[in-house]
Amino acid sequence: MRKIRREPKYDPPYPQDFYAFWPGHVFKALTIVVLVVAAVFVLASLYRVPMDPNMPPLPTEGANIPAPEWYLFLMFQPFWYMTGENSRWLSLGTFWLPFGIIILLFLVPVMLGRNAQRVKMGTLKKVGFASLALVTWGLSGWAVVGSGYPAKTTGCPSCHNPMMGVRQALPPATMGDYYKVERQRQIDLGGYRAGDTSSAMGGSYKDANWQLRHFYEPTMTW
Structure with a gap:
């Protein structure tokens, strides 16, 4: 039989002064x-993506400007550092660590369920939990900014525009077949290693590490 825990704050006399959802919390x-x-x-008005075809941006524009891509750069950092012999650990940083964090978040209500002791938690413990949360969010924000600020996020139209070549500003016409056939062939033959030659069919395999370097240093990695 399930045990019913009594909550003292709901005891009579009624009515009691609770934190009302309306209107205080709503406002x-x-x-x-x-x-x-x-x-x-x-921010969107001040830092616009330069899309004027008569005045394209430089490839190096966009550094130090906040952009949604910053979150992706943080997630892709394992591809930046785990190269060569260390590439065997890629799955830890790109799958298992994020998977573990998600599972941990789902288990928080179970592990930290409400109980009488937590209801009576003192001020010192509250300050400790608040400080831990502040440090965690601070480190997360620092990691996002640290991995994203060097990226040249608004300089893409400098090269990726119709004047630079056929379908340069559009996805490949046969993109689906390319990734299912040609790109898979590159992976099978090269083992995720970038090749030495390049052609219209993608002779060199451009992996995630290449993509990060292209964002960070577009004039050197292209």
Whole structure:
């Protein structure tokens, strides 16, 4: 039989003064949402992607400008550092570590379920948990910024435009067949190693490490 735990704050007399969802919480949440959306619009207006065909940007533009790609750069860092003999550890950083973090987040309610002891948690413990959360989010933000700020995220139209060649600004017409046939052949033969030659059919295999280097140093890796 399931044990029913009594919550003292719901004991009579009634009515009690609880934290109401309406209107206090609604207006607080709405204020935060409006501020975040406004900040996004302001940043999008100040730092626009230069798409004027008459004045293309330089390939090196976009460094130190916040962009959504910054989150991807953090996730792709294992491809940057784990190369050569260390490539056998790629699955740890690209799959198992993110998978473990997701599972841990799902288990948090189970491992830290509410109990009488936690309800009576003292101020010192609350400060400790808050400090731990602050440090965790701070390190996460530092990692995102540190891996993303060197990327030239707004300089792509400098080369990726129709004037640079056929379908240069568009996906390949046979992209599906290319990845299923030609790219798979490159992987099978080269073992994820970039080749020495390049051709219209993709003679050199450009892996994730190449993609990161292309974002970080587009004038040197292309």
